[in-house]
Amino acid sequence: MVDLDNCIERLYNGTLLSEGEISQICILVQELLAEEPNVVHISAPVTVIGDVHGQFFDLLEIFQIGGKCPDTNYLFLGDYVDRGQHSVETISLLICLKLRYPQRMQLLRGNHESRNITKTYGFYAECMHKYGNAGVWRDFTNVFDFLTLSVMINDSIFCVHGGLSPSILLVDQLKVLDRFDEIPHEGALADLLWSDPDADIKTFNRSQRGAGFTFGSDVVERFLHVNGLSHILRAHQLCMEGYLVLFNDRLSTVWSAPNYCYRCGNVASLLNVDPYLQRDFITFDAAPDSTAIANQPTPTPDNMYFL
């Protein structure tokens, strides 16, 4: 039996877990996640985190600012891996925390929690580099199939990685989707993880990303009204100021990877939702250790995946 507290402590120190430990942990967390519905209902207070993308030191910074798990409740909106140099440490820690404190840690699936995407954007390569074989990558990507799609805070705030889908008007429609598979190229599941809001439109348009849609104010209004909700929280898009609030305070994007790819120079944010559903953003800069990585002069194979 794996000693989770010990694993977590080692991960906080940046030590990698062994292949055997990861394999056991992934099996256990899969069992846990399999029980979660496509829409998980939680109560505030909770601290909501956007894309992290393998920026492990910035993840530690998040815990320093937002508080440690389990004292603080966390909801991560997906995109834990790819692009940063420490995707393995990042996803290992989050999965261990989820396993140890399932009530205090919620993890959504992002569009990067996918076999195809991680083969292109760095997670696969990092696993090969750090473990010498693809076993760990396989274990993690199997877990990704089980991550839930959305969270509802106090039956009022709807949280998803990307955005809305033309196929989904009622939240109940989400509940019947079969999510336990690789992200499809199109359809409701793909839309939820790939769509973006567009303040200049009213309905759905084609997305330049090649998956999902862009959606506008009428769509948002209708979705909130029909489902009796007050707000939508999502991530998926870089925000230079760390967050962006749209549609007259009906939708917020949270972005939690500061100085994205070690060069975008953006600020990141975390969002505190209090028991009365008051929303409060705290912005933060890259951690000093992340800044050290950014200052490295020559690109290594590890950081090739920014292109």
Place this chain on the structure above:
Amino acid sequence: MSIDSAPPAAPGPSPGPHYDFQDAQSGDLGALAAIADAMKSDNLTDRLESLKRLGILALAMGEERTRDELIPFLDESIDDEDELLLALAELLGDFVQYVGGPKYAYVLLRPLENLAAAEETVVREKATESINKLVEVMDQLHVEEYLIPCIARLSSGEWFTSRSSAAGLYASAYGKVTDAIQSKLRAGYEALCKDDMPMIRRAAASNLESLVKKIEKDHVISFAIPNFRLLADDDQDSVRLLTVEPLVAITKRLTTDECKQYLGESVQKLCVDKSWRVRYMVADHFIAIATNIKDQELQEELLSVAISLMHDSEAEVRGAICTQLDGLADLATPEAIVARLQAPLQELVDDPSQHVRATLAKHIGSLCSVFGKEGTLEHLLPLLLRLLKDSFPDVRLNIISKLDVVDSVVGIDSLSQSLLPAIVELAEDKQWRVRLAIIEYVPLIASQLGVQFFDEQLSNLCMSWLGDPVYSIREAATANLKKLTEVFGVDWARATIIPKILAMATHPNYLYRMTTIFAITTIAPSVTPDIVRDLILPSLEGLVNDQIPNIRFNVAKSLEPLTAVLRKSPETTSLESSIIRPTLARLEEDPDPDVRYFAHRSLMAIDSPAA
């Protein structure tokens, strides 16, 4: 816990036979042959592994065979892999025990001499180090018979590699030979100082310091000083800069007059050297140089030199002289120092390089005692204040860390009037790490400036940190309160901070309620049992039923240290069974699994015999 995982794949192209060295200790000849074979293996890992076991092999072979067979074998099979050569060089320095003790140490010189001529610098350096180790245990006769010819061979070697290693061997040999040979050694060293290659002259310069420490006084004057001067005038700045440390060693051997007579001119030349790297070395060693020169006229000149280094065109040099500020005080009367340093210090506060300003901030406090109270108030305090507002965080922090030095000179009132607004500004800095650093200094400031000052000026600030949006600040703020309790005492805590902490227990924002619990838990060990009984427990009782599970499980956690405090007094120890245990038992039935877990854990901890 152990998990099976696949062994790492072996590096190198050819797998080769796997050498099992386990039997070597038994002297099994087959295994010894295996080690010897492994040393010839194509595989670098095998060769390295067998090298590490050489001690075992030597033990098995016995001292005589080790001397007669193993050492020559090592000497002949000089490898071309640097990693191996380095390992061998290190190993040989510790091999005296295997060859029969100090009287046979000389046999190790042959292979080491070859290694001292190796291409790779680290190998040569390690070989030299090992030879010097051996010399320590060798007796005079052996040094003269074996080491001296070795040094001679290396010194006249065709390649620069051997000559540069030779320079490192003179000092250790010098102490163990006759006068006649010492004279030859000095001649040999002088030749190295005059060598064509800068690399050799650099080696001669850097090793001159250790040689100076060994030679007799009159030879310091007749041999060391002329050679020092030669190297200090070298056309390569890389050679000149290495003469600063020998210079310091020389000053220690001379009287003040001798220093003035023989070194005055050289010192001045080095101080104004056209290469900034040389000037940097001078600046960095300034106090060491000046200390031994007690002549007033020279010292005044040195002070002028120091001031000119503060204006140096190169930031590194200006930074280096800043590290020597407190030594400068010895160079003149306090009045002279105050008069002459005012202007340069002002300029340094505005230096364009943040590193220089940070270094200045670190060391400027040491001038306070020289300037005296009036001088500090008039001249230094304004500078300190400006540094406290510097845009670079390290500058600000370096000043804060030296406040006690300033306080000891000017006293609390002056300090608080001037410094406090600056501290408050830092305490509200946008960068949370700057705020964090200020918090960490508060106990120090508080202990220096006293309880009244704290209550009037800093107390509100400390409480406001408990409500900072950043968790790490709140955490540091609670640790801060504990330290303050230790500084000012339990009665003070009871009267001033505990009521304020407990008031937060009913705050509508759950983060504040959480901070209350953290604060209570942190302070508990520092307060008395009656405080726990009368003030803390009643507050916690409200929180036990808090709506939010995170609050409830932190209450459960806090009951453990609180119980430890209650147990200290017979009056309060009964509360354990009347209040603590029932509360934890209730929490063990809580609907939330984490609450149940922490309640159970606290109960286990309270029950355990160690508690």
